Amino acid sequence: MSPDTTEPNPPEPSKAQIRRWRQYLADERAEAAVYRDLAGRRAGEEKEILLGLAEAETRHERHWIDLLGDRVGKPRRGDAHTRFLGFLARRFGSVFVLALVQRAETRSPYDSEPDATPEMAADERIHVEVIRGLATHGRSRLSGSFRAAVFGANDGLVSNLSLILGVGASGVASNIILLTGVAGLLAGALSMGAGEYVSVRSQRELLEASTPDPEARHVLPDLNIDANELALLYRSRGMNPHEAEAQASAVLREGSSGQGAESPGRDEHEAVGTGFRAAISSFCFFAAGAVVPVLPYLFGLHALTAVFVAAALVGLTLLGTGAIVGLLSGGPPLQRGLRQLMIGYGAAAVTYLLGHLVGVGGA
Structure with missing residues (x-):
């Protein structure tokens, strides 16, 4: 007689678990709505990023739906704080709202929630950094x-x-x-x-005195490829001699585009203001x-x-x-x-x- 290989049914969740799962489900739906509302007030890359965050919250939503099964019940409202964020997102969508969302994401309970997956906790941690990145440019403009x-x-x-x-x-x-x-x-x-x-x-x-002259790139085609000061330029900007020589050679090989002759990065003048x-x-x-x-x-x-x-x-x-x-x-x-x-x-x-x-x- 072969042994019984059927897996035992999972234990029935407690009433406290069901209440908690339903609240998580409501909060995930509310958070996804906040991100969609923010996306509606933006365009281009920022819009796509915010919609991607909304999709991530929808994945979390499906996790709680699967756990609840036929016990989902009537739709519940998200917590008051998330609803308030949704109100602000629909009407303002400013860097202040992003800062509030960033702070809200840091309070995710999934790190200590046994019924949440490690992937969900990791998602929430990354969401904080994504929102931080989106808010950085606005903070720079305001600073x-x-x-x-x-x-x-x-x-x-x-x-x-x-x-x-x-x-x-x-x-x-x-x-x-x-x-x-x-x-x-x-x-x-x-x-x-x-x-x-x-x-x-x-x-x-x-800052203006320290900003590279964009016209300098026009002299690149006239530099002597065997003996020139372009490597000294890169050394003056912090590269070691080996890196400077390699960068100078690469720029000269590329011709007169001169992209390497300018310092990348954000505009410091924008952060200072007028x-x-x-x-x-x-x-x-x-x-x-x-x-x-x-x-x-x-x-x-x-x-x-x-x-x-x-x-x-x-x-x-x-x-x-x-x-x-x-x-x-x-x-x-x-x-x-x-x-x-x-x-x-x-x-x-x-x-x-x-x-x-x-x-x-x-x-």
Whole structure:
């Protein structure tokens, strides 16, 4: 009598497993929709990449459908965070949305999920890097003006709050504090705008001085193939002598195309931004930040009431700007916001204490 070779039926999944699988299925469908919505706002290579990510999420979706079998049940909604990303993707599709998606992908549960395959966990890890790559170009475009905007807003918030608290702690009248705050706003905004313009213009001029001349490739056909300085050019750009000689020989063999005579890579000028744009961003955002601690005095508040309201408004704004930086950089928004808050409040507290000491000493 031959032994029974039939495989035993797999164990029946528990109710908790079924609930978890259904939620994973809903989340995969929602994530695939986010990628399709993002793709709908893009073209060319970026569109194809995002559609490829959507297809990967669809493969994960099929895995949970296979496990559930006839227990799929009614379609469920994805988690609130993924639905919110879908809302943003449909309406904006900006680098901020990509940064949010990048952060969401890092929270994939599949590394510790026994019912997910190793391939699915690996897919999610690669998805983070794909989104990081897509977001990099947008971050580069934003970096110049965004840096100036964030720096300007935070400088306006902290410096004018510190100025107002320091002067107020000395015991002067509220109208003097208001005048001080307005003067600090104007002086700081003008100084920031002028300084940022000079800084960015200087940086661009340094980059321009280091950028290879594209016209240099036209002299390649006239170089002596046995004795020329093309190898020295490549050595000056960091190649060792052997690599430089090989590159020079290859370029000369290719003729006058001269592709090797130029340094590849992204445009550094794009990351720096323009001086005028940086100056306008710094001026406007410094002024926007500096007006926040002045608002209580503009609305007629006095003494400690005005101080507490100004500190609260500045604190909320610092949390917001820190969270935005965290979102754009892919970092934890709350942690970045709290960091901004502690730095701002620390500077303001020191100035307040100094103003109080001056006031007591003057009395």
